[in-house]
Amino acid sequence: xxxxxxxAAGFLGQRLVxxxxxxxxxxxxxxxxxxxxxxxxxxxxxxxxxxxxxxxLDVTVPxxxxxxxxxxPDVIYHLAAVVSSAAEADLDLGMRVNFDATRALIEGxxxxxxxxxxxxxxxxxxxxxxxxxxxxxxxxxxxPQNSYGAQKAMCELLINDYSRRGLxxxxxxxxxxxxxxxxxxxxxxxxxxxxxxxxxxxxxDAVCPVPTDLEMFVMSPGKVVEALIHGAEVPxxxxxxxxxxxxxxxxxxxxxxxxxxxxxxxxxxVARVRHEPDARVTAIVSSWxxxxxxxxxxxxxxEGDGNFREIIEAFVDERP
Amino acid sequence: xxxxxxxAAGFLGQRLVxxxxxxxxxxxxxxxxxxxxxxxxxxxxxxxxxxxxxxxLDVTVPxxxxxxxxxxPDVIYHLAAVVSSAAEADLDLGMRVNFDATRALIEGxxxxxxxxxxxxxxxxxxxxxxxxxxxxxxxxxxxPQNSYGAQKAMCELLINDYSRRGLxxxxxxxxxxxxxxxxxxxxxxxxxxxxxxxxxxxxxDAVCPVPTDLEMFVMSPGKVVEALIHGAEVPxxxxxxxxxxxxxxxxxxxxxxxxxxxxxxxxxxVARVRHEPDARVTAIVSSWxxxxxxxxxxxxxxEGDGNFREIIEAFVDERP
Numbered sequence: 001x002x003x004x005x006x007x008a009a010g011f012l013g014q015r016l017v018x019x020x021x022x023x024x025x026x027x028x029x030x031x032x033x034x035x036x037x038x039x040x041x042x043x044x045x046x047x048x049x050x051x052x053x054x055x056x057l058d059v060t061v062p063x064x065x066x067x068x069x070x071x072x073p074d075v076i077y078h079l080a081a082v083v084s085s086a087a088e089a090d091l092d093l094g095m096r097v098n099f100d101a102t103r104a105l106i107e108g109x110x111x112x113x114x115x116x117x118x119x120x121x122x123x124x125x126x127x128x129x130x131x132x133x134x135x136x137x138x139x140x141x142x143x144p145q146n147s148y149g150a151q152k153a154m155c156e157l158l159i160n161d162y163s164r165r166g167l168x169x170x171x172x173x174x175x176x177x178x179x180x181x182x183x184x185x186x187x188x189x190x191x192x193x194x195x196x197x198x199x200x201x202x203x204x205d206a207v208c209p210v211p212t213d214l215e216m217f218v219m220s221p222g223k224v225v226e227a228l229i230h231g232a233e234v235p236x237x238x239x240x241x242x243x244x245x246x247x248x249x250x251x252x253x254x255x256x257x258x259x260x261x262x263x264x265x266x267x268x269x270v271a272r273v274r275h276e277p278d279a280r281v282t283a284i285v286s287s288w289x290x291x292x293x294x295x296x297x298x299x300x301x302x303e304g305d306g307n308f309r310e311i312i313e314a315f316v317d318e319r320p
Numbered sequence: 321x322x323x324x325x326x327x328a329a330g331f332l333g334q335r336l337v338x339x340x341x342x343x344x345x346x347x348x349x350x351x352x353x354x355x356x357x358x359x360x361x362x363x364x365x366x367x368x369x370x371x372x373x374x375x376x377l378d379v380t381v382p383x384x385x386x387x388x389x390x391x392x393p394d395v396i397y398h399l400a401a402v403v404s405s406a407a408e409a410d411l412d413l414g415m416r417v418n419f420d421a422t423r424a425l426i427e428g429x430x431x432x433x434x435x436x437x438x439x440x441x442x443x444x445x446x447x448x449x450x451x452x453x454x455x456x457x458x459x460x461x462x463x464p465q466n467s468y469g470a471q472k473a474m475c476e477l478l479i480n481d482y483s484r485r486g487l488x489x490x491x492x493x494x495x496x497x498x499x500x501x502x503x504x505x506x507x508x509x510x511x512x513x514x515x516x517x518x519x520x521x522x523x524x525d526a527v528c529p530v531p532t533d534l535e536m537f538v539m540s541p542g543k544v545v546e547a548l549i550h551g552a553e554v555p556x557x558x559x560x561x562x563x564x565x566x567x568x569x570x571x572x573x574x575x576x577x578x579x580x581x582x583x584x585x586x587x588x589x590v591a592r593v594r595h596e597p598d599a600r601v602t603a604i605v606s607s608w609x610x611x612x613x614x615x616x617x618x619x620x621x622x623e624g625d626g627n628f629r630e631i632i633e634a635f636v637d638e639r640p
Contacts (some may be wrong), residue, residue: 091485130561133459137469139451141459143480143562155476160463161470179535241450242463 001029001168003070004068006059006105007079008036011181012122014043014079015225020066027074027233030309035068038080040277046091046177059101069112069172078121084148085187091147095226098151103158106207109168116169120231122243123152123174128289137293138245156244163243169236173302176219176249177288189284193218196254197312199263200269201319209278212255215290219249219304220311222318227302248294248304260308264316321349324388325381327399328356328424331501332442335545336397341367346395347553355388357401389432395552398425400440404468405507411467416516418471423478429488434529436489440551441479443472443494444563445537448609450618457613458565465607476564483563489556493547493622496539496569498609499577500635509604513538517581517632520589521639528600532575535610539569539624540631542638547622554620568614568624580628584636 003020006157007013013036020031036042038056044054057064080101087094101119109117128136129148130143142153182193185206193216194207199206219227229246262270285300294302305311323340325465332357340351356362356374364374377384379400400421407414422441429437447470450455450463464474485523501514512529513536519526539547539595547567584588614622625631 030322117561139463141461141614143459143478144477145484145561149479150477154477157462157464157470157474157477164465165467181418241465242461268543273338 001031001138002035002071002073003031003075003077004035004037004073005077005079006037007081008054009038009040009042010079011183012221012224013079015221016228017045019225019229020030021045021050022036026229028046035073037068038048056116059105062104065105065108067106069114070113072114073117075118076105076278077122077228078102078119079083081122083188084126084146085189086153088146093153094147098148099154100271102155106159106162106168106170110162114168115166115314117305118232118236119159119168119170121155121170121172121230123156123172124149125174125246125288127153127156127174129287132289135291135293136246136289138296160243163236170243171231171236171239172244173231173245174246175224176217176247178221178224178310179218180220191283192281196273197257198315200261201265201316202273205272205274208254208273208275209281210254210285211277211282212258214282214286215251215253215289216285216312217249218250219247222312223303223305223315230302238300245296246292246294247302248297249292250305250308251290252308256308260312263309264312288311321395321570322353322355322391322393323351323353324355324357324393325397325399327401328374329358329360329362330399331503332541333358333399335541336548337365339545339549341370343549345548346383355393356502357388363391368372379425380416382424385425385428389428389434392434393437394618395438396425396440397436397548398422398439403441403508404446404466405509407468407471414467414471416589419470419474426479426482426488426490426574434488435486438552438556439479439488439490441475441490441492441546443476443492444469445494445496445608447476447494448471448608451549452609453625455611455613456566456609458616483556484560490563492553492564492610493551494564494566496537496567498541498544499538499631500615501513501541509601512601513577516593518635520581520592521585521636525575525592525594528574528593528595529601530574530605531597531602532578533573534606535571535573536601536605536608537569537610537612539567539632539636542634543623543625550622558620564569565616566612567622568617569612570625570628571610574626580632583629584632590601618626
């Protein structure tokens with residue numbers, strides 16, 4: 001089995017590579033080849049019996065993916081994207097990377113007659129917006145209030161239509177907010193959600209810019225990676241009639257996050273979180289829905305975290 | 321006021337032109353100029369004091385709309401599209417006309433800094449699909465099961481995002497099935513819905529290919545044109561947060577259509593309808609939802625037909 005990953009140098013891509021190599025198999029087939037694509041050359045881990053090639057390329061350049069598609073990959077994980085803040089700051093960049101490159105990828109699959117190739121794309125909770133109900137479900141409209149979400153929602157429609165026509169076997173998973181991300185705080189509006197846990201757990205201070213009664217819909221990196229793997233294994237026909245849905249995150253308030261931090265790491269850890277309300281961040285994050293009935297994902301066997309404590313404990317266990 | 325209409329030679333475009341000239345005004349401004357665009361040169365009616373230019377052009381050619389956008393139109397009605405059967409038969413054609421040309425149009429508005437230009441696009445009931453609820457509402461997801469619907473849904477997202485960013489004042493109306501269309505039966509799956517009324521009213525035979533208990537969501541051509549006009553007059557901010565919704569059609573079964581035909585034109589008219597079930601047509605049409613709660617359209621002052629008898633009577637009154 002030959003697996004291609006775009007955005008392979010990113011945090012999620014790297015974790016996916018590690019997990020695929022640990023498993024050695026996907027959908028009952030031995031993984032023989034991994035092609036890691038990103039703007040920079042992704043790190044190539046050692047792995048017996050698996051040919052791993054990392055290639056630096058720009059997915060927005062016409063024909064950039066021709067060579068890899070001509071090799072007939074079995075599974076493509078399309079994780080390459082510009083994040084929401086960048087897509088909002090630069091409409092053209094977002095359209096080029098998030099939409100046009102995805103269109104070129106599925107059009108490339110069609111040209112190379114990769115009807116059986118499983119193409120998995122990550123979409124996002126940012127695709128939701130507008131006058132939302134209290135609890136969202138699989139038939140809630142996508143009315144995104146940011147360009148990143150609009151671009152992802154357009155890709156969903158395109159991938160679904162190409163799949164319905166039998167041109168590719170596309171699958172889209174809408175990701176909850178991923179908590180706890182490793183590394184440092186970044187420009188994402190949701191950065192604090194990892195930061196207020198990760199920094200105290202590492203003995204550092206953090207800032208919470210939102211009211212503690214704010215609820216979020218979250219999933220651990222480990223469960224997201226398991227969902228990406230399961231997503232390649234569920235038969236394509238079970239994804240119809242619409243090949244995109246929300247993964248089963250869990251709903252948690254910031255207060256509950258901090259309370260769980262206290263249970264795991266004590267009062268001193270929680271005391272490291274300074275509350276400095278930021279109206280801009282609060283406006284963005286509070287526009288994201290936090291309560292979902294993820295019936296389709298559960299029907300197809302996708303699993304979320306059991307509770308928020310497991311998310312913190314997984315982070316603690318996984319630290320280098 | 322300068323109004324541009326793409327697809328101006330089509331049935332809806334022609335009716336819109338007639339109605340605009342009858343009114344002479346749009347949004348309390350005198351109509352001074354009409355630009356009619358289509359693949360063929362649209363007929364130019366006589367109209368005192370209104371400069372009407374018809375131009376044959378291909379909206380899919382890069383830069384085709386530059387000249388007209390440079391003239392700074394106040395309102396653009398974007399009705400040009402390839403119909404659902406053609407988009408299903410030829411994916412590339414549908415993408416080029418229904419999606420790429422719309423993208424070029426709003427991108428052109430951005431380039432020419434037409435932030436205040438009202439851009440109205442017609443979308444369709446064909447954008448709905450999948451595992452639908454009994455009654456759809458403004459937050460029901462678009463999960464189209466045909467390429468035409470997918471392309472229209474992508475345009476909706478794009479127009480909404482460009483409008484949210486203040487680059488254009490976009491508005492999208494999802495049209496119910498238009499009944500009674502004038503002219504002859506065509507290749508559209510919904511063609512019978514007009515044919516089983518129009519032909520008997522004209523003393524001709526017609527074929528009904530679907531079971532009579534099938535329900536449809538319909539609107540008369542007159543009400544659709546009134547909606548296009550009202551759509552240019554409702555202030556842009558009232559369309560937020562999502563600038564696309566279903567118009568208030570009425571739900572009617574084929575049996576009710578034929579019963580109303582009997583009331584208006586007698587038993588002899590209904591006897592002209594031959595029932596010849598067609599599984600292919602039935603499959604397509606029965607996948608279209610027929611029951612909607614169109615709260616947003618009604619809140620914004622859009623009006624539908626009062627009942628099906630009015631639809632038939634309007635057709636009879638309007639016949640040349």
